[in-house]
Amino acid sequence: MSSDHAAEDHAPTSFITRYVWSQDHKVIAVQYASTAILVGLVGVLLSNLMRLQIGFPGHFAFITPERYYQFVTMHGMIMVIYLLTALFLGGFGNYLIPLMVGARDMVFPYMNMLSFWVYLLSVVVLMASFFAPGGPTGAGWTLYPPQSILPGTPGHDWGIILMLVSLLIFIVATTMGGLNYVTTVLQARCEGMTLLRMPLSVWGIFTATVLALLAFPALFVSGVMMLLDKTLGTSFFMPALVSMGQLAGYKGGSPLLFQHLFWFFGHPEVYIVALPAFGIVSDLISVHARKAIFGYRMMVWAIVIIGALSFVVWAHHMFVSGMNPWFGFFFATSTLIIAVPTAIKVYNWVLTLWRGDIHLSVPMLFTLAFLLTFLAGGLTGLFLGNVSVDIPLSGTYFVVAHFHMVMGVAPLLVVFGAIYHWFPKISGRMLDDRLGQLHFWTTFIGTYLIYFPMHYLGVLGMPRRYYNFDGYKFIPQSAHELNAFITIVALVVGAAQLVFVFNLVWSVFRGRRAGPNPWRAASLEWFTPQTPPAHGNWGPVLPVVHRWAYAYSVPGAAEDFIAQNAPAAAGGLEPEEHPVPGGVSKGAPA
Amino acid sequence: MWMVIALLAIIGGSLLFHVLSPWWTTALASNWRQMDDTLTITLVITAIFFVVINLFIVYCLLRFRHRAGRRAAYQPENRRLELWLIGVTAVGIAALLTPGLVVYASYIKPPPDALLLEVVGQQWQWRFRFVGAAEKLGASDARFVSSSNPIGLDPDDAAARANIVINGNEVHLPLNRPVRVLARSNDVLHDFFVPPMRARMNIVPGQVSSFWFTPTVAGRFEAMCAQLCGIGHPNMRGTVVVEDEAAFKAWLGAQPTFAAMLAPAAPVQTAAIDLVARGKALAQSKGCVGCHSVDGSTIVGPTWKGLFGKTETFADGSTALMDAAALRHKILEPQSRTVKGFQPLMPKLDIKDDELDALVAYIQAAH
Numbered sequence: 035m036s037s038d039h040a041a042e043d044h045a046p047t048s049f050i051t052r053y054v055w056s057q058d059h060k061v062i063a064v065q066y067a068s069t070a071i072l073v074g075l076v077g078v079l080l081s082n083l084m085r086l087q088i089g090f091p092g093h094f095a096f097i098t099p100e101r102y103y104q105f106v107t108m109h110g111m112i113m114v115i116y117l118l119t120a121l122f123l124g125g126f127g128n129y130l131i132p133l134m135v136g137a138r139d140m141v142f143p144y145m146n147m148l149s150f151w152v153y154l155l156s157v158v159v160l161m162a163s164f165f166a167p168g169g170p171t172g173a174g175w176t177l178y179p180p181q182s183i184l185p186g187t188p189g190h191d192w193g194i195i196l197m198l199v200s201l202l203i204f205i206v207a208t209t210m211g212g213l214n215y216v217t218t219v220l221q222a223r224c225e226g227m228t229l230l231r232m233p234l235s236v237w238g239i240f241t242a243t244v245l246a247l248l249a250f251p252a253l254f255v256s257g258v259m260m261l262l263d264k265t266l267g268t269s270f271f272m273p274a275l276v277s278m279g280q281l282a283g284y285k286g287g288s289p290l291l292f293q294h295l296f297w298f299f300g301h302p303e304v305y306i307v308a309l310p311a312f313g314i315v316s317d318l319i320s321v322h323a324r325k326a327i328f329g330y331r332m333m334v335w336a337i338v339i340i341g342a343l344s345f346v347v348w349a350h351h352m353f354v355s356g357m358n359p360w361f362g363f364f365f366a367t368s369t370l371i372i373a374v375p376t377a378i379k380v381y382n383w384v385l386t387l388w389r390g391d392i393h394l395s396v397p398m399l400f401t402l403a404f405l406l407t408f409l410a411g412g413l414t415g416l417f418l419g420n421v422s423v424d425i426p427l428s429g430t431y432f433v434v435a436h437f438h439m440v441m442g443v444a445p446l447l448v449v450f451g452a453i454y455h456w457f458p459k460i461s462g463r464m465l466d467d468r469l470g471q472l473h474f475w476t477t478f479i480g481t482y483l484i485y486f487p488m489h490y491l492g493v494l495g496m497p498r499r500y501y502n503f504d505g506y507k508f509i510p511q512s513a514h515e516l517n518a519f520i521t522i523v524a525l526v527v528g529a530a531q532l533v534f535v536f537n538l539v540w541s542v543f544r545g546r547r548a549g550p551n552p553w554r555a556a557s558l559e560w561f562t563p564q565t566p567p568a569h570g571n572w573g574p575v576l577p578v579v580h581r582w583a584y585a586y587s588v589p590g591a592a593e594d595f596i597a598q599n600a601p602a603a604a605g606g607l608e609p610e611e612h613p614v615p616g617g618v619s620k621g622a623p624a
Numbered sequence: 625m626w627m628v629i630a631l632l633a634i635i636g637g638s639l640l641f642h643v644l645s646p647w648w649t650t651a652l653a654s655n656w657r658q659m660d661d662t663l664t665i666t667l668v669i670t671a672i673f674f675v676v677i678n679l680f681i682v683y684c685l686l687r688f689r690h691r692a693g694r695r696a697a698y699q700p701e702n703r704r705l706e707l708w709l710i711g712v713t714a715v716g717i718a719a720l721l722t723p724g725l726v727v728y729a730s731y732i733k734p735p736p737d738a739l740l741l742e743v744v745g746q747q748w749q750w751r752f753r754f755v756g757a758a759e760k761l762g763a764s765d766a767r768f769v770s771s772s773n774p775i776g777l778d779p780d781d782a783a784a785r786a787n788i789v790i791n792g793n794e795v796h797l798p799l800n801r802p803v804r805v806l807a808r809s810n811d812v813l814h815d816f817f818v819p820p821m822r823a824r825m826n827i828v829p830g831q832v833s834s835f836w837f838t839p840t841v842a843g844r845f846e847a848m849c850a851q852l853c854g855i856g857h858p859n860m861r862g863t864v865v866v867e868d869e870a871a872f873k874a875w876l877g878a879q880p881t882f883a884a885m886l887a888p889a890a891p892v893q894t895a896a897i898d899l900v901a902r903g904k905a906l907a908q909s910k911g912c913v914g915c916h917s918v919d920g921s922t923i924v925g926p927t928w929k930g931l932f933g934k935t936e937t938f939a940d941g942s943t944a945l946m947d948a949a950a951l952r953h954k955i956l957e958p959q960s961r962t963v964k965g966f967q968p969l970m971p972k973l974d975i976k977d978d979e980l981d982a983l984v985a986y987i988q989a990a991h
Contacts, residue, residue, distance in 0.1 A: 092921075099855040099924065100967065174852045180829060181812035185969055186747050186854035273830025274766045276746070276776070276810045279971025281767055289813060289828050323688075325696040329706050354815070356807075356826045356833035359732040363725060370721045377713040378706070384677060385705075387684035389697035394627060394689065402627055402681065406634065409677055413670035416717075420724035422731060423662050426649070426822040429815060429850040479630065486638060490647035493663075495819030497850040500858040504921065508819060508846055512646050587696035594695055609700045 057143035066124030077112035089521025103172030110175025133559035136224025156203035166192035226579035238313020249302035322398035323390030369419035400451030411440025432492025463545030480527035582608035653820035734836035738804035745814030748856030748914035758786035815851035903986025
């Protein structure tokens with residue numbers, strides 16, 4: 035891959051090989067992203083239906099308890115796995131990694147294509163469960179046994195089986211994609227692109243992919259084990275128990291074993307979503323504030339350290355699970371330690387704004403909204419990570435508000451910012467700015483209005499996953515009114531996402547034509563010979579990189595950015611010493 | 625500029641919301657004031673970070689927004705500043721964690737003289753057990769569960785036979801005496817959550833979870849299930865009555881031991897009780913009310929309000945007049961047919977003939 039080659043020799047010629055059975059990472063990225071956004075719209079619709087029940091219980095006869103729990107469950111799983119994971123790794127990972135590291139494509143293009151089609155299959159299987167007898171599973175997205183496979187839980191036959199099968203297929207897809215991303219980053223970087231010159235977007239996606247490769251196997255085995263429990267009557271997770279008045283045939287299994295396996299996957303999963311968002315947002319801030327990201331090396335190390343620590347904090351999801359209580363000390367400590375590198379990232383983002391030249395473009399607006407939302411969600415994590423504060427809050431709406439802010443809304447704000455930012459490179463056209471502003475303000479203010487007050491319902495003690503709260507005296511009428519308010523805002527925010535989808539579709543055909551580098555960014559992906567980049571990305575000759583991706587506002591330079599592949603004489607080197615062909619660069623003075 | 629206004633509005637609005645919010649913790653009714661205190665410490669420290677960092681962003685937006693000819697400074701890093709920030713954050717985190725762990729250490733160490741209370745969760749009702757005259761909670765196992773032995777105690781275990789079983793959703797506790805809860809389930813996951821007590825733990829079938837608290841306020845408190853346990857989850861309700869020691873003793877003394885529960889009830893007693901009242905008590909104790917309301921609302925199964933004399937449509941399309949015979953048949957053979965729009969979830973009860981009469985009488989009376 036590193037040798038020069040005539041890309042056109044391999045360029046696909048027919049419509050089918052170009053857009054359907056495509057092995058081009060850029061097409062696969064768009065396929066991944068489009069599928070994820072479509073399935074994400076289903077997730078939004080489900081959340082709005084569930085909010086209708088919470089906000090106006092008893093008004094919507096078609097939302098039965100069964101359906102309510104099915105909406106809750108499918109919403110959660112769709113958003114976490116099929117939208118966010120697929121979009122960040124399959125979508126952004128696919129598009130950005132080869133372009134940002136100067137590769138012609140992923141190193142295993144055929145496997146990359148398979149990855150998408152297997153992902154699509156997992157989505158089809160998941161959606162099929164809506165039409166299966168008994169409907170989709172209503173066990174909550176955590177799928178905790180024993181109830182997930184027992185009568186009394188909606189979709190305990192077909193629903194849960196299809197869910198587990200779909201997850202297993204998804205993991206196959208993620209593994210094929212993930213091996214590709216990791217190998218490409220390690221093996222296919224162009225000349226001069228050292229690891230410490232890669233944009234933080236690549237660092238975030240790369241580290242998240244490593245996490246995915248190590249964490250998803252835990253979900254895979256627990257999925258297989260639960261399938262065996264369900265279909266063959268094994269007892270991995272099933273103790274001797276009574277179901278619907280009858281002694282079931284299980285014996286000796288441990289429901290907690292599933293929870294450990296699930297969260298051993300589930301906590302790294304939070305960072306599988308968060309780390310790409312961290313990386314991308316660093317690049318957005320730097321470009322739109324025209325300033326080198328503050329403390330680049332510290333940012334890289336923070337990503338790596340957060341990734342490593344994410345494997346030793348999982349049981350903070352289980353403080354009140356009934357596990358051995360002594361674990362609480364360890365997991366509370368490890369969880370709060372992870373706050374330190376996370377805080378470093380927040381400081382460095384805001385310090386990048388300091389003495390910058392801040393352009394309030396739509397991507398920058400989303401970035402600023404991310405900072406505020408992530409800060410709120412991260413800080414409430416300090417409540418839940420601290421074991422004795424968690425005890426009364428666990429399982430309440432405080433938890434719902436926390437994780438929606440920190441791993442729902444915050445990463446999605448980055449997704450939006452990133453799409454507004456890279457859309458010109460992908461399509462050659464700009465997204466409409468006015469629609470972007472409308473989408474931004476509704477989403478940002480709306481989500482804050484939804485989730486900030488929701489914490490207070492949790493502090494009051496309202497548990498999540500309740501079909502209704504009829505007759506509880508400790509819940510004042512005002513809390514029900516607040517729920518109605520939250521529902522109305524959620525409907526508005528849901529509708530605003532249609533504005534975004536319209537903007538995407540409209541701008542692909544009608545958007546203002548963009549130049550090759552509309553944001554005047556310095557990183558390599560903006561310097562392809564064509565926009566959108568052609569097959570093989572770089573034309574006949576691969577680029578050579580001479581500096582890091584953050585050479586903004588370098589003193590003495592003619593412009594306020596220096597391209598990564600501009601000749602070495604243009605200056606703007608990274609602050610540390612760097613091995614370059616034929617010696618060591620001295621680095622620029624800080 | 626809208627962004628500056630929005631950020632300021634969010635910072636100010638959030639602080640104002642907190643001050644004016646009618647929603648905060650329920651009034652504490654246990655010894656766990658420390659938990660509320662660590663919550664407050666955490667809230668103050670995190671609020672300071674939230675406000676300071678956001679105000680810094682606002683300042684940057686005001687001061688460093690793009691204007692024609694403006695150029696950003698070039699400062700890729702500042703090691704000293706970064707190390708200082710790491711240090712300050714680490715101290716802040718330690719200040720949050722330390723009190724949290726101290727409280728937790730006392731949470732997992734119940735006082736040795738605590739009153740033992742077993743809480744048994746089962747879809748979708750609560751049962752309780754006290755040690756009684758025995759020295760400990762006797763043996764139990766899911767295989768012993770039947771409608772006359774709802775929490776699955778071992779009938780051959782002497783300690784279990786002497787234990788006191790509360791076959792209903794309401795339990796009484798003495799004021800100001802530490803209670804150690806041992807929680808058990810015979811079916812799925814549950815969580816015994818009484819918000820004013822703060823203390824809680826999930827209940828996991830196949831093992832025993834434990835936590836402790838000391839009730840410090842007399843009164844009736846609502847208990848709820850806080851771990852999704854199926855479609856009846858939001859209706860899995862209980863009551864904890866906290867009263868002085870004498871009232872508690874009197875209440876406990878009136879509750880049957882497991883051995884007494886197993887003994888066949890004397891016919892003289894039952895005949896004396898009004899049939900409808902007995903049916904109501906049975907609906908409670910057999911767990912019917914976990915799924916069937918008497919006020920017209922749908923929980924899991926059809927409501928009993930107006931059920932008697934109604935013509936029901938079943939999932940297979942057949943219809944039937946719900947008279948006494950049809951109701952008896954449905955209770956005895958619950959899986960024979962299912963009302964349209966509902967799940968076939970009703971368990972088969974071990975129910976005696978006279979109990980059946982009482983239940984049907986109660987359903988008939990539910991208008």
